[in-house]
Amino acid sequence: MRRVSGAPVTLEGWYVLHEMYAVDWPGWNALGAAERDAIVAEATALLERQAARAGGESGCWTLLGHKGDLCLMHWRRDLEALRAEEVALARTRLRTFLVPTYSYLSVIELGTYELAGHAEARLEARGVRPDAAEREEEMRRMAAPRLFPKIPPRRYLCFYPMSKRRGEQVNWYDLPPAARAELMRGHGEIGRKYAGQVTQVIAGSVGLDDWEWGVTLFADDPLVFKKLVHEMRFDPASSRYALFGPFYVGIRFAAGALGEVLRTGVAGAD
């Protein structure tokens, strides 16, 4: 937990892999019904095993538009487990009819901009005058449910990668730590306003993938994605400093409903 050159300290949890696939509809349509059923059964069994793994979380979403038909998301303890899930699908017969269109590797993270103060307060409330190690330990205990969460049981997903701007005049990484903390605080306030409507999972990807973060939002009304991201765009932390990659919006479905999704595009989530 050394702090060097002003880099904020983060805590990390699940490693995350988002996988987007387009369905090869011409190929899929050309199959006979029995073959399609057998392929769906094999893939469904895998998706159900993945969703039920003890050491992680997995979910399925049906996407809109040409950027992909399916999003599979895995949360695991290490890269090996993520890679194993990716190749487990690659070895199914369904994979013959899936074209990878995007993926993103990241790890769930919590900034400690605010967490440190809360941890100290909690320890002091218990009559403890914490040293640095005790404060960090308390932070990790407090953070565990947010570092290793369950996938929120909401119907819609929105995923996008993003970075902070390093422009010639406007450069997030050159701001003094206090200015960054203040900007993040304002940003967090908007997020909290939507707390009941949307669950945000922030995963860091510096050194892992092409952007600095992967953001996954979960909501029961997709309009909330628009409202939240729109409102944040007027906040200086976003308006001046955020650069956005592609946006993916999906509708959750239960692993067991894969066949229905491949027939009609949508299905129930359980």
Next chain:
Amino acid sequence: MRRVSGAPVTLEGWYVLHEMYAVDWPGWNALGAAERDAIVAEATALLERQAARAGGESGCWTLLGHKGDLCLMHWRRDLEALRAEEVALARTRLRTFLVPTYSYLSVIELGTYELAGHAEARLEARGVRPDAAEREEEMRRMAAPRLFPKIPPRRYLCFYPMSKRRGEQVNWYDLPPAARAELMRGHGEIGRKYAGQVTQVIAGSVGLDDWEWGVTLFADDPLVFKKLVHEMRFDPASSRYALFGPFYVGIRFAAGALGEVLRTGVAGAD
């Protein structure tokens, strides 16, 4: 209808999916006439059902150039309905000869920059001194025909996604609300000059797709697209603040004319 951090309030209507497809002409040409007829009949029946759905609007356009041959546009109440229409086409035999080249997900929106004043005026004309809730309710009533419109019966379509610039010096989202409202007013005036010649449908896509808006224009003379967008480009709201994605221009055709379009490229709209 809280206003936070200066983000303008918007009202939302139909969810919108634009789908662009290139025809695989070598594959299509290789079919026998009877097979082509059967495939056209199946797809035509679907396009006609989609156009006739009670809870939405759907239309077909034939596009020019390598960016696509067909544009299908759906307006629906929710993402599930959009996804179902997309997969319904994906399951047809025609889809074997269609290559998706682009798509765009958005939701029709109305900014309330001007609407609020009009609503108040209308209520006061009726002798009502409106409170906030009454004013919003009146705004929704007034806006309904523009949030859930019919597809205008014009021959040509122009679609393009766009965002507002967030440059290092020139940043739309950092302008004070009054400055943004003033710029949008000037912008709106140009639009109104063309009101008889072009119908504009603005759909927001922040949090839904890769740009901030999808703009769809409908006109009976495609030169109007050029005149309107050209004139707007000299208006500061565009000249300084607008970033444009790809432009798609199409010619409307009735679902029943799909076969003719695949034979000759064009057809009547009804």
Next chain:
Amino acid sequence: MRRVSGAPVTLEGWYVLHEMYAVDWPGWNALGAAERDAIVAEATALLERQAARAGGESGCWTLLGHKGDLCLMHWRRDLEALRAEEVALARTRLRTFLVPTYSYLSVIELGTYELAGHAEARLEARGVRPDAAEREEEMRRMAAPRLFPKIPPRRYLCFYPMSKRRGEQVNWYDLPPAARAELMRGHGEIGRKYAGQVTQVIAGSVGLDDWEWGVTLFADDPLVFKKLVHEMRFDPASSRYALFGPFYVGIRFAAGALGEVLRTGVAGAD
């Protein structure tokens, strides 16, 4: 002909479609000679019909490099006629061996920066004190040969799309009209110096395709393309304000020489 917000008035002529295709040489080479001849005969007949259409102009060029092997360019009265020509080719057997690599939709335009003064002068020389409508009518008469020209009978073509820069400090659309007119005058002088060596056709594409103009140059010596564009690049209208898309350079061939082009790459133009 209202002038609003400083947008210059333009006159429009032919709609223009440039189509670039790469030849699938492996597929083409795999055919037997008789089949190739039959395919060439069918396509040649179409290209000849397109070149001979009363209501427009069409031409063929053989391109260099991986960006395409053939350029087909059509000038027509409306989008329907352009789309019909595109699909007429798509329905030939040759299209099985053509891969679309680029296309561009635009409409030939004349700026009226200078035309207005000339029209007035001509009318006054005839003793007429023109009103606005007469001046516009005279402008259209004068402009007709340049709005609906014939394809110049020169051997080489150079096509590129371009836009005017809308940077954060350097923004064409924010210049006062007089400054734009002055810059265009200097630009035009360079063009006139090359008048005997190159024919320029400027087509506007705001609202029609992804750049603001499509420029087509015709010359009997391809070095002239380099000399002209190079010299213009030092002119402020280009050096500061021009953004360029891809460049395509081709060698004209007569429709009847398609077979020779597919055998050897080049052929005579008539």
Next chain:
Amino acid sequence: MRRVSGAPVTLEGWYVLHEMYAVDWPGWNALGAAERDAIVAEATALLERQAARAGGESGCWTLLGHKGDLCLMHWRRDLEALRAEEVALARTRLRTFLVPTYSYLSVIELGTYELAGHAEARLEARGVRPDAAEREEEMRRMAAPRLFPKIPPRRYLCFYPMSKRRGEQVNWYDLPPAARAELMRGHGEIGRKYAGQVTQVIAGSVGLDDWEWGVTLFADDPLVFKKLVHEMRFDPASSRYALFGPFYVGIRFAAGALGEVLRTGVAGAD
């Protein structure tokens, strides 16, 4: 070792080729088990020969996500040896099921910002007053293990290309040499903090490939990639001057474990 126009002097070692391949899973899955075994045996034998070459180093990693399934990295004395290894794989039957997705050509380099001082100190400690040639010779002796290293036996790899920014105001190459040296010193300090956890191999690629450097990191915990690159991003040498290309993260496997990797995605490193 002339120093001209402020360009820092570098010493060069192994030439480096990174090759990224996606597996064609549909094709691979369609093979019978015996055929797959034979293909794996042939490829494994090659990978083992490559890893055992006297004049170089070679290693294999399994990658996550759609950007590739396998990374092969070769370090050799010259371009001929690199090209020979690339084509040796291209001639195997496995290559039928590999799609190249990226590659990078570079040469391991050491800047002499600090090395020169160390060399002088060592020579003086031995009672030598070095001239320029002696100092350079000593530098090469000292640098040899870092110019021609072994691949570090760590489990994870992170590769990314990068350049220094040449912006309109912020331009690395216009800084005075002392300012660049000072920035690199601060940068190096962060690197040294992680010395026990990560091995960095910096390879120059100016004039060889599309970015200016290829950076390869090796660690036993992939979180270290994130921590290191994140911390460096707040250092001015990165925050202001670094531009990053795509990031690739992989898990090492021994050549002999290729079959296991193609079955399950992961395998042991020896």
Next chain:
Amino acid sequence: MRRVSGAPVTLEGWYVLHEMYAVDWPGWNALGAAERDAIVAEATALLERQAARAGGESGCWTLLGHKGDLCLMHWRRDLEALRAEEVALARTRLRTFLVPTYSYLSVIELGTYELAGHAEARLEARGVRPDAAEREEEMRRMAAPRLFPKIPPRRYLCFYPMSKRRGEQVNWYDLPPAARAELMRGHGEIGRKYAGQVTQVIAGSVGLDDWEWGVTLFADDPLVFKKLVHEMRFDPASSRYALFGPFYVGIRFAAGALGEVLRTGVAGAD
């Protein structure tokens, strides 16, 4: 040789076409040895004819990495001859196994920044007081060997396209001619330092292809590419004003060694 608006005058020589191809290794490997031999024999014969043409120069290089396996470069008197060579290869059976990945069209050029002074000096040394026409004629005589050179017999090639920056503040084309000449002089000095180690061929492509120049370097040690381009990057003509496209590095081979290159990746140059 009019000088207008400060554009420097250039002399032009050979037209240049670089063609990059990736080998379809799966397809190639699937052939029987006899078929491969026949295909190699046909293609070798063509490459040898191209290399031996009276009116030009042609050469072959084997490339590293996914950007291509082969580079073919042709220098000819006109575009027709370049196009004919391109299609001659397209019509061979080898082309079935080649995928075009890049190409570049340009024309060898010499700036007259320095040439004019030298020509005058030479004429005066002969007692001639030259007028403009005599000076130009002398310049062309002096320049001929550099406008129509032979391909240097060096083992390695480096090719990259580049442009001069036209930024909002830093704009090459807005510099006064004397400042540009001074910058080019400094740039040229670095080039001359490497004269014994590298041969530079500069070809202009304004109006011909997507960048402003194509630069081809020839050397017997590929490290020289890195040293030269690296050193130039610190020179203001590059550090501030140069924008670079992709870099391609290849190893020369004689046309007769094509078969060996397709077996092992490398071969001798004669």
